[in-house]
Amino acid sequence: MAQNPYSLIFGKEPAQLISRAGQTAEITNAFRSEPPTHQIFMITGVRGSGKTVLMTEVTKQLKKDHDWIVIELNPDRDMLVSLASKLSSENAFAALFQKSNINLSFFGLGLEVNNTAPITDIETALSKMLKALQRHGKKILVTVDEAVSTPAMREFASAFQILIRQDLPLFLLMTGLYDNINKLQNEKTLTFLYRAPKIEIRPLNIGTIAANYKRNFHLNDPEALDMAKKTRGYSFAFQVLGYFTWEHGVLNEEVLADYKLYLEEYVYEKIWSELSENDRKLAYGIASAPSGQISEIRDFLNIETNQFNPYRKRLIKKGLLNGDTHGYVFFTLPLFNQFVLENYGLYE
Ligand SMILES: Nc1ncnc2c1ncn2[C@@H]1O[C@H](COP(=O)(O)OP(=O)(O)O)[C@@H](O)[C@H]1O
Ligand SMILES: [Mg+2]
Missing domain, CATH: 3.40.50.300 (P-loop containing nucleotide triphosphate hydrolases)
Known part of the structure; x- marks a missing residue:
């Protein structure tokens, strides 16, 4: 098998580079x-x-x-x-x-x-x-x-x-x-x-990621786009998903399991450990309201707009939340929703 072109190493110029x-x-x-x-x-x-x-x-x-x-x-x-x-x-x-x-x-x-x-x-x-x-x-x-x-x-x-x-x-x-x-x-x-x-830093362009996956894995357009969307344009996710797909030869359940585990072990656990208790609570509210609608999140957490806003802003600044659509928020990182649900309140 040819050498894996994707890279799991931080800070190094990867062979598969999506233009910024x-x-x-x-x-x-x-x-x-x-x-x-x-x-x-x-x-x-x-x-x-x-x-x-x-x-x-x-x-x-x-x-x-x-x-x-x-x-x-x-x-x-x-x-x-x-x-x-x-x-x-x-x-x-x-x-x-x-x-x-x-x-x-x-x-x-x-x-x-x-x-x-x-x-x-x-x-x-x-x-x-x-x-x-x-x-x-x-x-x-x-x-x-x-x-x-x-x-x-x-x-x-x-x-x-x-x-x-x-x-x-x-x-x-x-x-x-x-x-x-x-x-x-x-x-x-x-x-x-x-x-x-x-x-x-903005997410990588999804179309460019899809073109990359299409080329390296011989996918058709909808398959490539589907795969690209799984990364949400998060740079590290682009490399990790590419890497494990290459190793297994095809995007299957095992790849997805490795992908999730790798993101969690190498990034999400660290991000989580650096969040304040209030940030985590807010993240939990967001993860628990699949619509992403702010009113639903506030109801779930039972908090007022003026309490919600400063935390929302901070998480957006940190790059964890996308607040581009008025009245809604979403996690920028792929599978982070699930990670939050699985880890919130784990040590209480
Ligand atoms: N433009 C890009 N195209 C493809 N992969 C990228 C790009 N930028 C970063 N990556 C990949 O994402 C991962 C993290 O990149 P890095 O620059 O080290 O992140 P940071 O410095 O923000 O922690 C590395 O695996 C790297 O190869
Ligand atoms: Mg760095």
Whole structure:
């Protein structure tokens, strides 16, 4: 049997990639325009929705133009020093900084510079380095996967704010779960983040998924569409359903059982563990009202609209609920309804 083309690994560019051309272009166009319309974007969405893959897509697009330098930073380390260090580890840039008399010896970085005192403030150092790169038409994109509000992240964001005010060609692209991004945005000192654009990851296109399944499993159109709909466009589900169907050769009961188990073990249990008691109660109400009608859910839970709304909004922001149809809500994730019914009140 040929090798399974579907991938169960998170954070890695899959062989079977469904295009997110729209959301990719939204970011690359803003970064590329002169002057840029935005220098920062934050990608949010539930686990497995495809945040890391989208970020990789964006960096791949930008890197086609050699003026773009992409640097990935870890929010658990000193990000400013890491950025300076990664920039000066490229030979061409180290030579450029040397020629521009930027003495980085205080940080143990760069090439030797004579007759110029070492810079001792990292923000000053970065400002000078970026200015030198700017003169050569370079643009620097910093990526942070799974941003959390760590001291290093807050320090970096605050320096970023100052550097872009100096019109330096610095860009920032972050991914994160809604709660983590929200916490970072609400830091009082980082007001600019509050206004920074967020990309809420959307489901993959069902027609494109169907075309993919049709091709790989030799299905007819209705069969392929039926199979695609089972994923609800959830990225991880697209891979998992494809993977087990490939393993079994055909979409049968066993595949569906493996599919459900895999989604639950790798994502839903974690999502569930992170929900508050009230979120879970609301989720239970939603799962128990198959029509999805909000009035029915409220009746079931015996709560008022003003109690219901804040939770509804939060679950939508987290990417768990779809509230596009007025008066209705639905879970975005496939089989999540059933998972909630099976797990609510399990440990009471
Ligand atoms: N555009 C896409 N097309 C097909 N599969 C995708 C796409 N984006 C993500 N995936 C798959 O979904 C899973 C989760 O993707 P990932 O980017 O790691 O999610 P997140 O970072 O949001 O947790 C992986 O198995 C990945 O291969
Ligand atoms: Mg990720």
